[in-house]
């Protein structure tokens with residue numbers, strides 16, 4: 001998906017909402033468990049209930065890999081369902097990959113060619129040769145970890161290097177030379193919203209994927225206020241558990257839809 005296609009969808013829906021499909025078989029309503037593929041059926045119901053409020057979906061690979069071959073099949077079916085029924089939606093493989101170049105190239109093939117995701121999250125810490133194999137796929141995106149939402153996110157990322165920059169600033173400064181804002185985004189946690197102003201000095205116009213609202217305590221309004229790009233929305237704000245487990249009873253899809261609608265209405269105020 002191109003940047004202008006993503007931006008057009010955001011403006012049409014007045015939303016930067018990304019729904020996280022962190023589908024944990026232990027947490028989905030009991031009646032799904034009798035079905036052949038509970039994870040896929042649950043995802044399908046969530047997607048159908050929330051797609052009008054969202055512009056992106058982000059399955060986190062851990063929840064699929066944890067189920068072995070069956071989990072991988074659920075992931076593949078979820079992607080096919082999204083691509084066939086809602087091709088306008090942006091898809092993110094939250095896989096946090098990155099390895100020596102030879103290996104990264106195989107990860108890129110797996111996620112971009114085999115599974116046909118629009119984007120993948122990549123860890124930057126093995127350096128440029130570990131990230132570059134993911135770049136150069138037309139319409140595909142790399143989403144590089146910059147300043148993550150977890151409590152330990154500052155252990156290394158906020159450390160100052162001898163050159164003076166903090167590690168996350170060095171990641172932004174160097175990596176923004178590797179590719180344009182048409183194929184490179186960054187992960188910044190909503191729990192680190194106080195850094196957004198500084199981050200926008202380094203990358204004024206790149207898209208930021210912002211997880212951490214809802215369950216982790218970040219807020220949409222703080223992110224929208226400080227994180228917008230200079231010439232576009234420039235944000236995708238993710239909520240996973242806050243939407244998909246808004247209710248764990250029979251009314252889970254309605255509850256997910258109303259949570260997504262609430263987040264979208266808040267986003268619309270800034271778009």
Ligand SMILES: O=c1ccn([C@@H]2O[C@H](COP(=O)(O)O)[C@@H](O)[C@H]2O)c(=O)[nH]1
Pocket residue numbers: 020022060094147148149150187188189211212213214215216238239240241242
């Ligand atoms: O810095 C990061 C990077 C990735 N994540 C992922 O986003 C979702 C958040 O889930 P919630 O249930 O909305 O808290 C999850 O898949 C994380 O692995 C992140 O939280 N922070």
